Amino acid sequence: MMSHLVIMPLLLPLLTGILLLLLRGSATELQRLINLAATLGLVAVALLLLIQTGEGQVEVYRLGNWSAPFGIVLAADRLAAVMVLVTGLLATGVLLHGRRVGSYFHVLFQMQLFGLNGAFLTGDLFNLFVFFEVLLIASYGLLLLGGGRNRTRAGLHYVVLNLVGSTLFLFAVGSLYGVLGTLNMADMAVRLAELPESDLGVVRTAGLLLFAVFALKAALAPLHLWLPGAYGYTSAPVAAMFAIMTKVGAYSILRVYSLLFGPDSGPAAGLLDPWLIPLALLTVAAGTLGMLACRRLSQQAAYLVVVSAGTLLTAFGLGGIDAVAAGIYYLAHTTFAAAALFLLADVISRARGEHADRLVTGPDLPRGQLLAGVFLLIAIAVSGLPPLSGFIGKWLILQSSIGNPWMPWVLAVLLITSLLGVMGLARSGSQLFFDTDGWAEAGPATRLSDLAAPLVLVLLGIVLVVYAGPLYEFSRAAATQLMQPSAYVEAVLQTAEAGRIR
Amino acid sequence: MEALIAIVIGTLTACGVYLSLRGRTFPVVLGLTLLSYAVNLFLFVMGRLTIGQPPIIRDGASYADPLPQALVLTAIVISFGMTAFVVILSLRARAEMGNDHVDGKESE
Numbered sequence: 001m002m003s004h005l006v007i008m009p010l011l012l013p014l015l016t017g018i019l020l021l022l023l024r025g026s027a028t029e030l031q032r033l034i035n036l037a038a039t040l041g042l043v044a045v046a047l048l049l050l051i052q053t054g055e056g057q058v059e060v061y062r063l064g065n066w067s068a069p070f071g072i073v074l075a076a077d078r079l080a081a082v083m084v085l086v087t088g089l090l091a092t093g094v095l096l097h098g099r100r101v102g103s104y105f106h107v108l109f110q111m112q113l114f115g116l117n118g119a120f121l122t123g124d125l126f127n128l129f130v131f132f133e134v135l136l137i138a139s140y141g142l143l144l145l146g147g148g149r150n151r152t153r154a155g156l157h158y159v160v161l162n163l164v165g166s167t168l169f170l171f172a173v174g175s176l177y178g179v180l181g182t183l184n185m186a187d188m189a190v191r192l193a194e195l196p197e198s199d200l201g202v203v204r205t206a207g208l209l210l211f212a213v214f215a216l217k218a219a220l221a222p223l224h225l226w227l228p229g230a231y232g233y234t235s236a237p238v239a240a241m242f243a244i245m246t247k248v249g250a251y252s253i254l255r256v257y258s259l260l261f262g263p264d265s266g267p268a269a270g271l272l273d274p275w276l277i278p279l280a281l282l283t284v285a286a287g288t289l290g291m292l293a294c295r296r297l298s299q300q301a302a303y304l305v306v307v308s309a310g311t312l313l314t315a316f317g318l319g320g321i322d323a324v325a326a327g328i329y330y331l332a333h334t335t336f337a338a339a340a341l342f343l344l345a346d347v348i349s350r351a352r353g354e355h356a357d358r359l360v361t362g363p364d365l366p367r368g369q370l371l372a373g374v375f376l377l378i379a380i381a382v383s384g385l386p387p388l389s390g391f392i393g394k395w396l397i398l399q400s401s402i403g404n405p406w407m408p409w410v411l412a413v414l415l416i417t418s419l420l421g422v423m424g425l426a427r428s429g430s431q432l433f434f435d436t437d438g439w440a441e442a443g444p445a446t447r448l449s450d451l452a453a454p455l456v457l458v459l460l461g462i463v464l465v466v467y468a469g470p471l472y473e474f475s476r477a478a479a480t481q482l483m484q485p486s487a488y489v490e491a492v493l494q495t496a497e498a499g500r501i502r
Numbered sequence: 503m504e505a506l507i508a509i510v511i512g513t514l515t516a517c518g519v520y521l522s523l524r525g526r527t528f529p530v531v532l533g534l535t536l537l538s539y540a541v542n543l544f545l546f547v548m549g550r551l552t553i554g555q556p557p558i559i560r561d562g563a564s565y566a567d568p569l570p571q572a573l574v575l576t577a578i579v580i581s582f583g584m585t586a587f588v589v590i591l592s593l594r595a596r597a598e599m600g601n602d603h604v605d606g607k608e609s610e
Contacts, residue, residue: 137583
């Protein structure tokens with residue numbers, strides 16, 4: 001009996017999105033409530049999925065009951081379930097931020113969730129492309145909501161770059177299909193193991209092309225330059241939701257390369273080893289320097305997303321169960337923390353009136369102490385100081401690098417950039433809250449309900465600290481599962497056998 | 503036949519890359535379109551070039567690979583939609599920024 005739970009994270013946002021499209025024109029508040037209810041439903045579904053995959057089995061869903069290498073499958077293992085849960089929690093936090101963005105916001109939001117969950121759950125490479133396109137087209141719409149000169153320009157760059165990325169993705173998929181004759185990732189892993197020497201060049205080229213595409217999505221240097229503009233100029237809830245988008249790239253790198261080019265995958269093993277860590281460390285350094293040079297808080301948050309993407313990919317690049325587990329823990333933390341910073345930047349920006357979030361001498365803020373307190377909390381989490389989750393995440397990553405030949409570089413770059421990050425955030429904080437001019441006119445006083453969304457996201461980070469032990473154990477289990485792809489392959493292809501008998 | 507198709511794909515890709523690196527939105531859109539044509543042809547050819555083969559399995563005979571056709575259909579639909587979107591976006595950028603340069607400012 002196939003469990004229908006696996007497809008629920010796709011169906012729920014898709015149907016809700018269509019429903020919201022029909023409701024367009026009725027009260028926005030109603031749309032928001034439906035959206036929130038559906039997102040909470042998604043969290044519940046993700047929790048059930050997590051419980052079902054928690055024992056280590058891979059739940060496979062055959063669409064239309066076509067058996068595996070011929071039909072398309074969805075496959076949920078621990079990592080996929082974690083990603084869906086993180087997405088759901090993030091979306092809930094973002095929706096609590098009650099700022100009206102535009103009439104199609106809620107529709108596009110659900111479509112974005114549909115694309116994200118699809119990308120996390122699919123077991124088919126071409127399907128991954130399709131879900132990438134779904135989430136991208138929703139993100140184009142979300143990014144451009146509201147309009148404005150800077151936003152349109154950043155949006156144009158984002159769209160064009162991603163269209164080129166999609167083309168490269170198709171070239172890579174086409175070459176892999178031409179050589180391997182399949183697009184089911186489990187089946188591809190089997191065929192790769194017995195690849196004749198003569199086809200190795202094509203597969204390696206296609207593999208590196210795929211890496212370039214995922215690196216573009218994950219904002220890995222030197223392909224990170226689109227991110228600060230796109231995230232820095234869009235509206236706050238959208239930027240906060242996009243905190244998960246770079247993680248889709250990181251997830252795809254982890255999934256595809258552990259399955260197809262992992263340590264025991266035959267002749268094409270270790271394809272990324274010379275690339276991933278140096279580029280990731282370069283990303284961290286470039287993001288930190290950009291962050292120090294920022295003139296606006298939301299742009300600073302965008303550069304911090306670049307830094308976190310680099311840190312995450314450093315962990316994934318180190319390989320091994322410890323590093324990947326640390327990466328998964330860090331992924332959850334950094335998604336929530338970055339989103340909280342974007343939302344808080346919006347709250348601060350409104351409180352400062354026409355100074356917005358530019359880092360210049362501004363007005364005395366009404367309820368400034370409260371805002372400063374929340375900023376301090378989020379800054380601690382983002383920059384990785386104890387006692388919040390960023391510290392544990394970075395600590396785990398640093399610890400897992402011990403014994404790796406890259407250890408000196410990883411330690412040096414991550415520690416120095418952490419210090420610079422603390423300095424950058426401290427400077428922004430003192431600029432925003434202490435360098436004030438009594439004559440400047442402040443915006444409306446911040447209501448407590450405005451702070452609900454960032455605080456909920458901070459609270460999720462605190463949960464990550466309080467339950468750090470069990471959560472780390474779980475990410476270790478997820479990493480272990482990922483490092484032994486044979487079970488995944490067997491699960492996908494064995495259901496194929498069962499289907500054929502039936 | 504293979505050589506001809508390969509040259510066509512290569513030319514389309516080269517033109518597409520060149521045009522998408524231009525500074526104004528119209529050539530960029532054209533470049534993206536050419537790139538998507540190239541990739542559609544590429545996907546199509548990945549099932550190998552065959553002539554006079556049945557498109558579905560018939561008792562024992564060899565057949566043309568049907569999957570690339572399905573793939574290319576999906577790719578065409580997606581790239582068509584994306585092209586429409588990027589055309590509209592370029593028009594809006596032209597309206598908001600006052601010129602059609604991708605960076606929003608005329609180069610000196």
